[in-house]
Amino acid sequence: MAKSPTNPNASRPARKAGRPTSAKPRTPRPKKAVEGHHPSEDAMRAQAESARPSEDREKPTATTGGLFSQAEAQRAALETLSLNIARAAVTAQTAMAEAVITQAGQFAPSAFQSGQNPAAAADPFEVGKTMTEVMTGLAAQPERLFAAQADLFSRYMDLWGFASRRASGETVADPVKDKRFRDPAWSENPVFDIMRQSYLTTADWMNGLVSGVEGVDPRVKRKAEFFTKLLTDAFSPANFLASNPAALKAMAESNGESLVRGMQNFAADIEAGGGKLKIRQADYGKFSVGENVATAPGQVVWRDEVFELLQYDAATERQRALPLLIFPPWINKFYIMDLQPANSLIRWLSAQGFTVFVCSWVNPDVDKAAFGFDDYLEKGIYRATQKVMEQTGEKKLNTVGYCIGGTLLGAALGHMAQTGDDRINSTTFFAAQHDFREAGDLMLFTDEHWLADIEAKMDAAGGVLPGAVMADTFNALRANDLVWSFFVSNYLMGKSPAAFDLLFWNADQTRMPKALHMSYLRELYGKNLLAEGGFEIGGLTVDLSKVKIPLYFQASKEDHIAPMNSVYRSSRLVGSDDVTFTLAGSGHIAGVINPPSANKYQHWINPDLPETLDKWRKDAEEHPGSWWNHWADWLHARSGDWVPARDPNTGPLKPIEPAPGSYVKVKS
DSSP: OOOOOTTTTTTTTTOOTTOOOSSSSSOOOOOOTTOOOOOOOHHHHHHHHHOOOOOOOOOOOOTTTTOHHHHHHHHHHHHHHHHHHHHHHHHHHHHHHHHHHHHHHHHHHHHHHHHHHHHHOOOTOOOOHHHHHHHHHTTTTTHHHHHHHHHHHHHHHHHHHOOOOOOOOOOOOOOOOGGGGTTTTTHHHHHHHHHHHHHHHHHHHHHHHHTTOOOSOOHHHHHHHHHHHHHHHTTTGGGSSGGOOOHHHHHHHHHTTTHHHHHHHHHHHHHHHTTOOOOSSGGGGGGGGHHHHHHHHOEEEOOSSEEEEEEEOOOEEEEEESSSEEEEESOOOGGGGSSSSOOHHHHHHTTOOOOEEOOOOOOGGGGGTTHHHHIIIIEEEEEEHHHHHHHOOOOOOEEEEEHHHHHHHHHHHHHHHTTTOOOOEEEEHHHHHSSSTTOOOGGGOOHHHHHHHHHHHHHHHTSSOOOOHHHHHHHHTTTTIIHHHHHHHIIIIIIOOOOOOOHHHHHOOOOHHHHHHIIIIIIIIIHHHHHOOOOOOOOEEOOOOOSSSEEEEEETTSSSSSOHHHHHHTTSSOSSSHHHHHHHHEEETTTTTOOGGGOSEEEEEOOEEEESSHHHHTTTTESSOHHHHHHHHHHHHTSOSSSEEOOOOSSOOOOOOTTSSSGOOOOO
16 A cells, blocks of 8 residues: 655754745655556656746755755755756657657658658668678778778877876867867866767768778768768767766756756757657747848739749949849748848849849749749740840840759750840859769769659659758758757757847748659759750750850859859850859858858959869969959949839839748748
8 A cells, every 4th residue: 555655844944933935835846656656647747847947936045044054955956957857858758759659650651652662761861771882892991991990099099198198287289179069168077078089089080981991882982971970970979968068067057947948949849840850940930031031122023823023122323234133043032142131132233233133933832743844944034034124125134043043044045045045145153053973962862762762752742842851951961050059059958049040041941843853853963964965955955065155153162062163064064255253262152142241251263264173273363252242343244334223113014012022931
C-alpha cells in the first residue's frame, strides 16, 4: 500500500516574526513516485507547469535582512532548475512523439503510392553506397591509411603539448578561429578547450582522409566529401547541451528557464514544419512585404498568369532612354533587390537615372505543373520585354538576369539571335550560370537516384516542388551558418530569433512547376546541354555562340550557388566581342547586393577575357567597395540619350496596384 507523501516543509525551521514573505507562493517540491511505478506524463506535465518560468518571477536571494538562508536559496534554485529540466524534457518528448506520428502517417502512402522503393526513400542521396565506395578505395591504399593514422597521432601530440604548456601557466596563443567556438567559455575552461580542439583536429583529419582517396569516381568522391563535412559539422560539441559551456552557463544562470524556452522553440518549429523540424532563422512576424520590406514606390502595370510587371517611380528629372528590365530567379522572390531603402538595388538604379522594371514571377500552384522553359520563354521573357517597350515607346531595352533568371535569359538571347530578334540591346547577368560543368555542390543533388526522389515529392504535392524542399537543400550547403548556428541559439540557449530582413526573405520560398524544374535539373545541371549546344527551347536548339550583343557578367568570389569559375566559363560561351566580367567579394547574395554606401568588400576588374579564371585573376585589378558604380558606367554607355522622367501612372499600360504587387505576397 502506498505511503502518504511527507510534508516537504515539515523539517524546516519556523519563520521568524516579522519575516517578509514572497509576493508569490513557493513552488512545491515534486512528490515521490509510488514504489514500483513511474509518474505519468500528465503528472510530470503538471509538476513542470507549476514551475513555469517567468521573466518577473522573484529570485530567492541571501540579503543582510535574511530573506532566505543561503542553503535554502540554493535548494530553491536547484528545485526550480530540476523542475524546469523536467518541463523541458516533457516539451521535447511530446514534440518528438507528435512528429513521429505525423511523419509515419505521411511516409507510408508517399513511398508506396509513387512506386518508390522504401529503402531508396530512406536514403535518397545514396549516402551508404557513396561511403562504401570511398571506404573500399581507402582499403585498397593501406599505405595511405598508415600515413593518415600517423598524421592523426602527430596532431594529437601537438594538441597535448599545447594543453600541457597552458596548464603549466605558459601563455599560448589560441589556435582556434572557428566562429562556432568564439564564446570565451570554450577557451577559459581547460576541459572544453581540449574538447573543441580535439573535435576540430579529428574533423579536419576525417575530411582530409576522404578528400585524399584515389581511384574513385570524382563525382562519388565529391559526394563523400560533402556528406563527411555534413557529418563532422553535425557532431560538433557546440551542438550538444552537455558539451556546450555557453549553453550550460545560460541554463545555470536562468535556473533552467533557457532550456524550457529552447524546447518551446523546438516544439513550435516541429509544429510549423508539420512534423518536420523547420528551424526559424529570423523573427518572421517583424516583417511584412510591402510595409517594411519591398517598399520602393512604383506600380504594377501588367499582370498575367506567369508574372506581374512592376514599373518603379523615377528618382531623377531625366532618365536614360532605354529602359532596364530585371528578371529575378523564380526560385526566390524579387525583393532581395529591395529589402530596405539603404540597400535597395532598385532604388539605387532609379537614382542613377534608369527606368526600372521588374518581372515579379507568379508563385505557381498545381495548375501550372506542366509549365516548362517554353512557357517561361514565350509568356515570360518575350511578353515582359514587349510590355516594357509598349509602356516606354522604345524599340529596344536592356535586361538583367539574376541566378536562374539569368540562365533563362541567356537561353532566350540564344533563341533571339537565331530568329533575328534584336529587341534586347544589352544584358547583365548576376551570379548566373550557362555552363554547368563546374556548378558546385548543387551538382550533388542532380543524380538520377535523387531526381527520382524529388520527382516523387513533386508528384505527391500535385506537380510542384514545395518551397521548403529547396530551402532545405540550400541550408544543407551551408549547414553551420543556416542550420547549426540557429539550432544552438534557438534550442540550447533558448533565444528568440532576431529580426533580420535577409533571413526573412530567405525563408519566403516559392514553389516550382515540375516540368520546368525537372528540365532545369536534368538538362542543364545533369547534361549541361545549354553549354554543349543541345538545349531546345521555343522550337530551336540554342547556340550561345550566336549571341553578339554587349554582355556584363558578375560573379562572387565565395558564391556556393553559382561558383565564380562556373560563371566565368559561361562568359566565354557567347560570340560577342563586347563582354565584361567582374568579380565581387563575398557570396551569392552579399556579393550582388552591396550598395556603394556600405563601403564593404571589394571587386576585381580585368578588361580581357583569357582562357581561364586563374589567368583573368592574375591580371585583374582590385578595387575597394561595391562593383555597382563600375556596372552603372557600363550601363549608361549602352542606354541611349537622356529623356524626361517617366511616370508609371501615365503610360499606355494602366496601373493595376502599387508595387510590390500581389504575386510576391503569395506564401508557399
